[in-house]
Amino acid sequence: MLTVQNIYKTFNAGTANEVRPLRGVSLDIPEGAFLVILGGNGSGKSTLLNAIAGTFPLDNGEIHLAGQNVTRWQEHRRARLIGRVFQNPFTGTAPNMSIAENFALAIRRGQARGLGWALTKNLMNELRDRVKELRMGLEDRLGNAIGSLSGGQRQALTLLMATCLKPALLLLDEHTAALDPKSADQIIRVTEEVIKRYKLTTLMVTHSMQQAVNLGDRILMMHRGSVAYRFEGADKQRLRVEDLLARFEELRRREMLDDSVATLLQEAYI
């Protein structure tokens, strides 16, 4: 369903600001899978998601999605297959346009846009039903500008917009990280509902180990631009937050060892 083969990316190559967020990442998930991607700051987890979404061209490697090689597709072309929710609630919606207009944009995701009315009666009815399911009271405010809503409400709507046309792949990039705990819980609940109902293939980046344990059927832990651990099936089901913490600690210790060895070598040879 989604295959990522050994992808590499270096930003600002050859300068003092050179970063290498992806150093040979591979993954392969079947249809209907829900993969949670964990990792510390700078581990490359968000970059991996952006690489799949097509935000930047790869240096090396290939990405196949829904039976097509999408490696050279630009971001807007891949949008036909991919629905996305971003970390920043302001990123996923057009603030000066109404809830209904935002939804009208999303319902044509990846399709040709013509000269028909954007807001048809059918669309408004469907939208009202969908928004009602959020239980946020937004169904009476469809004409309001999205910029007037709270971050949690915007994020819930972005999730609806990303999934109203069933995407082959749903990408969630720390989509609860910028919210207060109550809104975050609410969004996680809605996320679970939507994914279950439409049987969506999902990649979710998070730094919450609790979320990683509770959600999804597999986990990928990233470190320094490559995959450090994978958990699937029964392993994933047995996994506890403490186990994940232990793995993080292990990574940290290995890194310290790397650093001290490097200093040792430096002192010895330079």
Add this chain to the structure above:
Amino acid sequence: MTLLLGALTIGLILSLLALGIYISYRVFDIADITVDGSITFGAAICAVLIVNRVNPLLATLAGFAGGVVAGTVTGILQAKFKINPLLSGILVMTGLYSVNLHVMGKSNIPLLSAESLTVWAEHVGQSWFGGAEVNLGGWMVSTRDLVTLLTVVAVIVTACLGLYWFFRTELGTAMRASGDNPQMIRALGVNVERYRIMGLALSNGLVGIAGALLAQYQGFADAQMGIGMVVWGLASVIIGESLTGSRSLGLAIFGAVAGSILFRLLVAIALRWGLNPNDLKLVTALFVFAALVLPRLLQQRKRPVAAPLGSS
């Protein structure tokens, strides 16, 4: 009365310019100085065609096409070559100055004897009202001016309804979103660069019509006529926003037209009261400056009053 009619007509013609600026400045948040060149481009193309006995309506449409081309070039410079939007506009505007001279073959084309829309309006006025003047609520008004005004009103109403319709279609909604949140609409499958080019083409196309109509109304096209037009359009859009006080689409379009007319009337009154025409552009620039800065200054004034309440 003649003065009022004239101010109204020019205000309406330039409201097409204001609508164009509304698209570039409010939808895409670009101060697009291309319009200084494209309004002249529209006027030059139209004037040359009319002098060569082309139907004035076709000539006006050719002015629109000229504007579309100019806007497309600016859009391509921005979207494909990643040149700063302001600089892209400056480049195209500067280049257009030479192009306009080539199109016209000289720096000025008079249209006084040519078969333009105003001459057509004169004929129509004669046959409708049966004379060169008609009594309008106690004033004697030239039927030529009256028919010209009505024609321009018809053009503006069509343009406004067309824009309002377009911006509510799937395509137009996506275009507005490309200005409002490019990252979001890209994730929904829209080629933002292409939409930006289309938006600038449409914007400058409207400006091209404004140039074509203006040349026919004032009876000449001139290589210098576009200087400062972008500021003029910005002033109209800003006045329109303060008139309607709203960012909703319909009111914004209406506001741009109303702002353009009001601004032209203010200018006509100021000139009547003895404002030196040479100072006009300076006054316009100062006006836009004040309109941009005053709201912020007023807000800062309010803050010290609120602070003691919060701290106590």
